Every structure is written in structure tokens, then in C-alpha cells.
Amino acid sequence: RKEVEQDPGPFNVPEGATVAFNCTYSNSASQSFFWYRQDCRKEPKLLMSVYSSGNEDGRFTAQLNRASQYISLLIRDSKLSDSATYLCVVNRGGNQFYFGTGTSLTVIP
Amino acid sequence: GAVVSQHPSWVICKSGTSVKIECRSLDFQATTMFWYRQFPKQSLMLMATSNEGSKATYEQGVEKDKFLINHASLTLSTLTVTSAHPEDSSFYICSALTGTGGNPQHFGDGTRLSIL
Numbered sequence: 001r002k003e004v005e006q007d008p009g010p011f012n013v014p015e016g017a018t019v020a021f022n023c024t025y026s027n028s029a030s031q032s033f034f035w036y037r038q039d040c041r042k043e044p045k046l047l048m049s050v051y052s053s054g055n056e057d058g059r060f061t062a063q064l065n066r067a068s069q070y071i072s073l074l075i076r077d078s079k080l081s082d083s084a085t086y087l088c089v090v091n092r093g094g095n096q097f098y099f100g101t102g103t104s105l106t107v108i109p
Numbered sequence: 110g111a112v113v114s115q116h117p118s119w120v121i122c123k124s125g126t127s128v129k130i131e132c133r134s135l136d137f138q139a140t141t142m143f144w145y146r147q148f149p150k151q152s153l154m155l156m157a158t159s160n161e162g163s164k165a166t167y168e169q170g171v172e173k174d175k176f177l178i179n180h181a182s183l184t185l186s187t188l189t190v191t192s193a194h195p196e197d198s199s200f201y202i203c204s205a206l207t208g209t210g211g212n213p214q215h216f217g218d219g220t221r222l223s224i225l
Contacts, residue, residue, distance in 0.1 A: 034213045043115075043202050043216040044153070087153075089214070095141050095206070097214060101152045 006100030021103045023088030024070045032091040037084040078107045115217030129189045132203030138183035139205035146199045193224045
């Protein structure tokens with residue numbers, strides 16, 4: 001079983017829609033969780049860390065469910081500029097980071 | 110904060126050439142740096158993890174004599190692709206980490222390597 005599993009999509013949503021991505025992880029000892037976005041032919045950029053109590057940054061909300069071992073990212077009021085690949089990253093401690101394969105989002109006018 | 114600079118951003122060279130890529134953390138000290146490569150429409154693939162002052166740890170299947178990593182200081186790591194061939198053409202990305210694993214990695218802007 002993969003350390004981190006992510007639905008690759010693609011998700012095609014109209015502008016203004018709300019979209020949610022989930023990412024499951026296999027190791028219950030995982031400690032830290034992050035969401036990155038990667039634009040085509042660019043490097044990943046940190047979108048937000050995911051905290052146990054859940055956290056919000058503008059239109060973006062991240063949540064962690066340790067019992068079910070998944071993290072989620074919710075994007076409200078989607079903009080065209082949100083089109084990208086969203087990567088979840090899980091840290092098991094120390095230098096052990098595991099990446100999801102990424103979920104492709106296209107926001108359509 | 111947490112800016113990572115990677116240079117060069119684009120390299121085109123002949124087969125057999127060795128290419129050096131630099132990764133610098135500009136405003137923080139990176140205890141660990143990671144090197145990845147990514148082929149089109151594929152996921153990031155970790156090549157190696159390097160800690161300042163010690164030898165890099167390479168992932169299975171990555172030739173350490175082919176991909177030389179030097180992490181000479183807390184702000185600089187270099188990856189040298191020796192005797193590059195067309196199959197080495199890829200997008201190489203470094204990332205830097207400060208402190209413990211509770212912190213996120215910060216990525217350089219990548220180097221697109223094309224070997225003719």
C-alpha cells in the first residue's frame with residue numbers, strides 16, 4: 001500500500017464552485033501534513049500546513065482526520081487562477097516526507 | 110521568508126557534458142536539502158537527501174557516482190549530473206528544510222535540463 005494516496009482527478013469545475021480534495025495516508029505515526037500547489041512546469045509551492053484543529057486561509061480550508069487517516073483541502077469560490085495540481089505531503093518524522101501523486105484541478109470560465 | 114533559489118533555471122548541452130545545479134536557501138539555514146526529478150505529467154521523484162557536512166543519502170536506483178551531491182554549507186547544496194545523456198533530461202528540483210520534520214519543505218524554482 002502506498003504511503004500517501006490521492007485521487008489524481010482531473011477535477012473540472014466552473015468558476016465560483018466549491019471543490020474538495022482528499023488524501024489518505026497509511027502510517028498512523030505520521031506527524032505533519034501539508035498541501036502544495038504545482039503549476040505546469042513549475043516547482044511546488046507551499047499552500048498551507050494542516051493542523052490538527054483544522055485551519056483556514058482565505059478561500060482555502062485544510063482539515064486533518066487522524067482517526068480515518070486523511071487530510072482534506074476545500075477551495076471555496078474557485079477562481080481561474082486556482083487551476084493547478086494540488087499535492088498532499090505527509091511527514092513521518094525527521095526527513096521522511098511522502099508525496100501524493102497530485103490532484104489536477106481546472107477551473108472553467 | 111523561506112526563499113530557495115536554484116540556478117541555472119534552464120540548461121541545454123551536449124551529451125557527455127557534466128552539469129552542476131546549485132540550490133541556495135537565501136534567508137534561512139537549511140539543515141537538510143532534498144533533490145528531486147520530475148518527468149512530464151509524473152510525480153516528483155526523490156533522488157537524494159543531503160545534510161550539511163555529511164554524505165548524501167541516495168534513494169534506491171539513483172546512481173551516486175552519476176549524480177554527485179555536495180552540501181558544503183547550511184545554505185548551499187549542489188547536484189552535478191556527470192556525463193549527462195539524453196535520458197537524464199528532466200526537471201530537477203531542490204528543496205530545503207530547516208529544523209525538524211514539523212516544518213514544510215521549501216522548493217527552489219527548478220532546473221530544466223535538456224541533453225542533446
